[in-house]
Amino acid sequence: xxxxxxxxxxxxxxxxxxxxxxxxxxxxxxxxxxxxxxxxxxxxxxxxxxxxxxxxxxxxxxxxxxxxxxxxxxxxxxxxxxxxxxxxxxxxxxxxxxxxxxxxxxxxxxxxxxxxxxxxxxxxxxxxxxxxxxxxxxxxxxxxxxxxxxxxxxxxxxxxxxxxxxxxxxxxxxxxxxxxxxxxxxxxxxxxxxxxxxxxxxxxxxxxxxxxxxxxxxxxxxxxxxxxxxxxxxxxxxxxxxxxxxxxxxxxxxxxxxxxxxxxxxxxxxxxxxxxxx
Numbered sequence: 001x002x003x004x005x006x007x008x009x010x011x012x013x014x015x016x017x018x019x020x021x022x023x024x025x026x027x028x029x030x031x032x033x034x035x036x037x038x039x040x041x042x043x044x045x046x047x048x049x050x051x052x053x054x055x056x057x058x059x060x061x062x063x064x065x066x067x068x069x070x071x072x073x074x075x076x077x078x079x080x081x082x083x084x085x086x087x088x089x090x091x092x093x094x095x096x097x098x099x100x101x102x103x104x105x106x107x108x109x110x111x112x113x114x115x116x117x118x119x120x121x122x123x124x125x126x127x128x129x130x131x132x133x134x135x136x137x138x139x140x141x142x143x144x145x146x147x148x149x150x151x152x153x154x155x156x157x158x159x160x161x162x163x164x165x166x167x168x169x170x171x172x173x174x175x176x177x178x179x180x181x182x183x184x185x186x187x188x189x190x191x192x193x194x195x196x197x198x199x200x201x202x203x204x205x206x207x208x209x210x211x212x213x214x215x216x217x218x219x220x221x222x223x224x225x226x227x228x229x230x231x232x233x234x235x236x237x238x239x240x241x242x243x244x245x246x247x248x249x250x251x252x253x254x255x256x257x258x259x260x261x262x263x264x265x266x267x268x269x270x271x272x273x274x275x276x277x278x
Contacts, residue, residue, distance in 0.1 A: 001092040001093065001094050001125065002022075002024060002092070002093050002094065002095075002098065002122055002125045002126065002129070003024060003025040003026060003042065003090050003091075003092060003122065004022060004023070004024060004025065004090065004091045004092075004093050004098070005023045005024060005025045005036075005038075005039050005087060005089070005090055005116070005117060006022075006023040007020070007021070007022055007023070007098075007101055008020070008021040008023075009101070009104070009105040009108075009109075010105060010108055010109060011113070014113040014115060014143065015111070015113040015141045015143070015166060015202065015203075016110070016202075017109075017110035017111070018108055018109050018110055019109055019110060019111050019112060019113045019141070020101075020102050020105050020109050020111070020112045020113070021112075021113050021114075021115060022098065022112060022113070022114045022115065022119075023036070023039060023115050023116055023117065024039075024114060024115070024116045024117045024118075024119050024121070024122055025039055025042055025086075025087070025090045025116070025117050026039070026040070026041070026042050026116065026117045026118065026121050026122070027039060027040045027041075027116055027117045027118040027121070027145070028118050028121060028145070028147045028148070028183065029118065029145050029147060029181040029182060029183050030181060030182040030183075031145075031170065031180060031181045031182075032180055032181075032244070032245075032248040032251065032252060033180070033207060033209070033239055033244055033248065033252055034243075034244065034245075035240070035242055035243035035244060036243055037085050037243070037244075037245050038079045038082065038085065038086060038087040039087065039116055039117040040085045040086070040117065041084050041085045041086040042086055042090075043065055043084070043086045043087065043088050043090065044084055044086070045060075045063060045064045045065050046084070047060050047065060048081055048082065048083070049065065049077075049078035049079075049081045049082055049088050050065060052077050052078065052081045053077060053078055054073070054075060054077060055071050055072060055073045055075070056071060057069075057070075057071035057072040057073070058078060058088055065088045067088050067089050067090070067091075069089070069091075072089065094125075095125070095126075095128040095129040095132060096132075098129055099129065099132045099133070099136075102133065102136075102138070103136070106136065106138070109138070110138070110139060111133070111138040111139030111140055111141065111163070112129075112133050112138055112139075112140050112141070113140075113141045113142075113143055113166070114126060114129075114140075114141070114142055114143065115143035116143070118144065118145055118147065118148075119142055119143060119144060120142065120144050120147075120148045120150075120155055120158075121148070123148075123153075123154040123155040123157075123158045124154040126158055127154065127157055127158050127161065130158060130161040130162060131161060134161060139163040140161065140162050140163055141162060141163055141164055141165070141166060141202055142158070142159070142162050142164070142165045142166065143165075143166045144165055144166070144167055144168070144191075145167075145168045145170070145181075145188070146167050146168060146169075146185075146187060146188035146191040146192065147183060147187050147188065148187065149187060149190070149191070150165070150191050150194055150195060150200075151190075151194050159195075159198070159200055162200070163202065164200045164201060164202030165195055165200055165201060165202055166202050166203050166205060167188075167191065167192065167195060167201060167203075167204055167205065168188075168204075168205045168206075168207070169188065169192065169204055169205070169206055169217060169221050170185070170188075170206075170207060171185065171212050171217055172185075172213070172216055172217040172220045172221070173213070173216070174186075176212055176213070180209070180212070189224070192204075192221065192224050192225070193224050196224065196225050196226065196228045196232075197228075199228065199231075201225075201228070201232050202233070203232070203233040203234065203235055203276075204221060204232060204233070204234050204235070205234075205235045205237060206218065206221075206234065206235065206236050206237065207237045207239055208236060208237060208238050208239060208254060208255050208260065208263065209239050209252055209253065209254065209255070210253045210254065210255045210256075210259070211252070211253070214255065214259075214263055215263065215266060218234075218263065218266055218267055218270060219266075219270065222270040222271065222272075229270065229271045229272055229273070230271055230272075230273055231273050232272055232273055233272065233273055233274040233275075233276065234267050234272040234274070234275050234276070235276045235278050236260065236263055236264055236267060236275065236276065236277060236278065237278040238254040238255065238260060238278065239252055239253065239254040240254070260277070264277055
């Protein structure tokens with residue numbers, strides 16, 4: 001079963017075209033600028049959120065928090081209450097359940113994108129969903145932080161079925177990556193090279209902070225890509241505070257407009273096929 005945090009039937013920001021976006025629960029990174037930090041951890045069923053729900057959509061049943069989506073008014077009081085960085089509004093769905101949801105949007109979408117959290121943590125469970133999507137003529141993309149090895153096991157099987165990966169390159173230097181995400185980036189660098197070799201990069205995403213050497217990250221990523229840079233889309237995303245945990249809001253800053261323009265020009269100069277300003 002897949003632990004699903006949210007479904008967006010039609011999204012134009014989660015990959016090319018109009019896509020059905022699936023956000024899974026659980027992440028192996030702890031990014032300071034995460035705009036949906038309630039997807040990082042899984043509910044520990046402490047029950048704190050039950051008493052604060054104004055719609056009586058949460059209940060403790062046999063020691064577990066149970067969410068009623070019919071009663072829920074999406075006020076997110078439960079998320080604000082949670083001190084664990086989780087959400088009780090999570091559904092366990094198998095591939096068949098998800099495919100029924102996807103089919104209802106099929107006249108309007110080009111494919112599906114799985115995100116999170118970190119979608120690759122549930123690679124084994126995603127394999128049948130991707131197989132079904134491909135049988136329906138839909139493209140299937142993986143949105144990933146690159147923290148797990150794409151060359152091995154179930155994740156490699158999922159990669160083979162997929163149409164590609166939207167890979168985050170958060171920082172190039174290990175110390176910077178640790179500071180921003182809580183994890184090192186050895187696996188990310190290996191995955192960047194492997195995915196380029198396999199022609200499986202749909203796009204690279206760079207979140208820009210004024211405290212990072214964004215130019216160095218762009219240049220080093222370009223070196224790893226080699227000739228494949230000419231078929232790779234780069235998204236340069238200015239940090240925004242929306243949804244970010246309050247303890248980090250004042251710590252983080254986006255680069256100036258002038259610096260962003262300079263980085264956009266550099267990315268084009270390096271040879272990226274397409275450079276998108278977000």
